Amino acid sequence: MKRIKFSVLFLASVIAFGAVTTSSVNAKTTSEISDTKQEKVIVIKGSDAMQFDLKEIKVKAGQKVKLTLTHSGKLAKAAMGHNFVLLKPGTDVAAFGSKAAAARETEYIPKSEEASIIAHTKLVGGGESDTITFTAPKKGTYTFICSFPGHYALMKGSFIVE
The missing domain is CATH 1.20.5 (Single alpha-helices involved in coiled-coils or other helix-helix interfaces)
Structure with missing residues (x-):
């Protein structure tokens, strides 16, 4: 027994x-990130709680990157819009964010700061998404943010190029 x-x-x-x-x-x-030798496919989500679901993304230098930003919330882009903005090294994030807040007519991508941007999506609202394709820059750690007013303080992460 x-x-x-x-x-x-x-x-x-x-x-x-x-x-x-x-x-x-x-x-x-x-996983929301798949990796092949030719292309890195990334899906990153932004929520109504002003958060990206990924805080770190790793790619290889020179690799083709296909990134989709999806807004997983329900709020309209006028109230809680999100974008993905990959910044060049040395960019002052707070200064960029301040200029972005005043750039409503260009979906919070300030024309004066275009030289500081490697790649960016369009602004999306709840249930929307946007996909961009770009080539990963040289080795290093880059910052990505959402440039909607005030979001960059919470919605940011590291884009690591190996």
Whole structure:
């Protein structure tokens, strides 16, 4: 009888461990970033809580990057718009953000700062998305932000080129 109870407990723990292992594998295989030698495909989401779901993106120097920004929230772009702006090294993020806040007519991409931008999406609202393709710059760590007024303080991350 003790042997049967032990076998049942052992089998239950194996099943439970298998479920945990399977969900961990599934989490890894449903990654939002896929990598091939030719192209890195990235899907980054911005929410109504002013957050990107990715804080770090890694690519290889010279690699083609296909990036899709999706607004996972429900608010309109006039109230809670998001974009993805990849900045060149040395760009003062606060100064850029200040100038961006005044650039409503160009979807918060200031014309005076275009030389500071490597790539950017258009501004999207809840349920919308935009896809851009660009070539990864030289090795280094770059900053990406949302340039909608006030968002850059929370919506930022590192774009690491290896």
